[in-house]
Amino acid sequence: MKQLTRISPVSDTEAAHLARPGTLAELAERITVESPVQDAARGVSVRERWRSAKRRKWVVAVPLAVALAVALLVLTSLGRPGQRVGPVSVGPPAAQALSFSRHHGQITVIVRDPLADPAAYRAEFARHHLRISLKLLPVSPSLVGTVVYIGESGGADIAPITARGRCWTGGGGSACPVGVRIPAAFHGSAQLVFGRAARAGERYESTTSAFAPGEVMHGMRVRGRTVAQVLLLLRARGVTVPVFNYARGDVARNVRHVPGGWFVYDATPWAPREVMLSVGPGRTQPPVGAPQPLSSRAPVPSPTPTG
Amino acid sequence: MPSPLLTGRHERSQRFEAVYAAHHGPILGYLLRRTDNPDDAADALAETFLAAWRRLEDVPAGPDARLWLYGVARRVLANYHRGQRRRSALAGRLRADLAVSYRPPEYTGELAQIAEAYRRLPAGEREVLALSAWEGLGHGEIAVVLDCSRNAVRIRLHRARKRFARELAAGQAQSRSADPGLRIPNGDLA
Numbered sequence: 036m037k038q039l040t041r042i043s044p045v046s047d048t049e050a051a052h053l054a055r056p057g058t059l060a061e062l063a064e065r066i067t068v069e070s071p072v073q074d075a076a077r078g079v080s081v082r083e084r085w086r087s088a089k090r091r092k093w094v095v096a097v098p099l100a101v102a103l104a105v106a107l108l109v110l111t112s113l114g115r116p117g118q119r120v121g122p123v124s125v126g127p128p129a130a131q132a133l134s135f136s137r138h139h140g141q142i143t144v145i146v147r148d149p150l151a152d153p154a155a156y157r158a159e160f161a162r163h164h165l166r167i168s169l170k171l172l173p174v175s176p177s178l179v180g181t182v183v184y185i186g187e188s189g190g191a192d193i194a195p196i197t198a199r200g201r202c203w204t205g206g207g208g209s210a211c212p213v214g215v216r217i218p219a220a221f222h223g224s225a226q227l228v229f230g231r232a233a234r235a236g237e238r239y240e241s242t243t244s245a246f247a248p249g250e251v252m253h254g255m256r257v258r259g260r261t262v263a264q265v266l267l268l269l270r271a272r273g274v275t276v277p278v279f280n281y282a283r284g285d286v287a288r289n290v291r292h293v294p295g296g297w298f299v300y301d302a303t304p305w306a307p308r309e310v311m312l313s314v315g316p317g318r319t320q321p322p323v324g325a326p327q328p329l330s331s332r333a334p335v336p337s338p339t340p341t342g
Numbered sequence: 343m344p345s346p347l348l349t350g351r352h353e354r355s356q357r358f359e360a361v362y363a364a365h366h367g368p369i370l371g372y373l374l375r376r377t378d379n380p381d382d383a384a385d386a387l388a389e390t391f392l393a394a395w396r397r398l399e400d401v402p403a404g405p406d407a408r409l410w411l412y413g414v415a416r417r418v419l420a421n422y423h424r425g426q427r428r429r430s431a432l433a434g435r436l437r438a439d440l441a442v443s444y445r446p447p448e449y450t451g452e453l454a455q456i457a458e459a460y461r462r463l464p465a466g467e468r469e470v471l472a473l474s475a476w477e478g479l480g481h482g483e484i485a486v487v488l489d490c491s492r493n494a495v496r497i498r499l500h501r502a503r504k505r506f507a508r509e510l511a512a513g514q515a516q517s518r519s520a521d522p523g524l525r526i527p528n529g530d531l532a
Contacts, residue, residue: 067358
């Protein structure tokens with residue numbers, strides 16, 4: 036066993052220091068913003084979840100007074116021209132891909148068209164002597180124009196800028212990450228990933244709850260409803276279900292068909308006008324990762340008669 | 343020891359933050375030791391603690407919380423290995439940090455042979471060995487993580503150690519036969 040300890044890739048102490056303290060605190064904060072119960076499974080309304088989330092602060096929220104004290108570059112995505120994110124219109128009036136402007140020691144970079152060629156953005160950043168690449172990934176509607184990922188090297192602390200109430204995100208509640216703040220003295224390199232609208236049939240790379248404002252199942256209740264019933268409700272909204280997620284014991288798998296009499300626990304945006312339903316044979320969802328007694332093993336899914 | 347009853351949201355948050363503060367390091371360590379992909383470790387950490395937040399009443403008090411979290415993390419990773427991977431919006435910053443700060447080690451020489459012998463073991467045997475050698479757990483603690491009896495752990499560990507020793511010896515023999523020129527004066531093989 037001594038041999039095995041020699042190939043331990045990382046110790047607990049080392050692991051604890053791999054992330055910045057602010058990052059770890061932010062993760063804890065974002066988790067506690069989440070509803071303590073799974074909304075679809077336990078019937079907590081999105082309105083309740085929204086209210087409770089709004090009362091909590093999100094640690095990523097940037098103290099803007101500090102931001103004004105230093106020269107900053109502000110990158111802001113405003114979504115597609117004319118696009119709506121949740122209840123709010125975020126699209127710029129013009130169709131230009133990217134624009135830079137300087138005001139009071141800040142450079143504001145506006146992404147005007149998240150569907151433009153990312154190479155154009157990289158070139159723009161290079162012209163401003165910033166080694167920053169910008170990538171756009173297809174995301175579900177309420178995440179369009181929000182920051183999905185920030186990767187950086189060089190020690191500078193690139194932080195998101197949030198706009199409260201502009202959208203609903205999986206972890207941020209109503210504090211919508213719409214841009215990032217970069218110190219002017221930034222000499223490292225960074226990769227920024229923003230969410231863009233998906234094209235028809237294109238799978239989302241990042242999603243939030245299908246019940247969030249702006250998503251296709253907003254306002255819909257599925258607790259205690261069968262697959263057949265939910266499919267009918269979705270059909271009325273023009274939404275289809277290409278895949279079902281079905282957990283059996285430790286194993287969760289995606290299947291194309293399940294019995295119509297099974298129950299729906301949750302839903303995740305999959306692609307435009309498509310969702311993935313989490314389903315199972317029982318009326319209530321077993322706890323995440325709960326061991327399943329042999330005697331209660333669910334039957335193998337068979338084709339659903341409701342299509 | 344049962345978890346204290348949680349009444350208010352504030353109390354709930356405080357309890358979660360205490361669990362998170364005490365165990366995020368070991369759980370991240372556990373995950374990084376079992377995947378070559380730091381992105382997966384970041385996502386699995388978020389998913390594990392999200393499960394803890396949602397099932398806080400089930401999380402045992404005291405040091406047993408870590409065993410409970412290992413059990414959840416194990417199941418999350420098992421799903422990842424079966425292709426049930428979903429990038430978590432919660433873990434974006436952590437993924438970014440790990441991408442910069444962590445690179446899985448690349449072993450050479452004897453360590454590479456040990457790592458290869460370990461990789462050749464079935465997943466269940468790898469896990470029981472790792473819980474013992476890397477997390478330093480005893481039989482009773484491993485039994486809690488794997489949700490089986492202490493006796494079953496003892497048997498699994500015994501089998502896993504034997505198989506690991508066999509795989510290690512086989513790897514070393516193969517290495518010797520692949521490079522017979524490395525014979526040293528006293529007759530042993532390097």
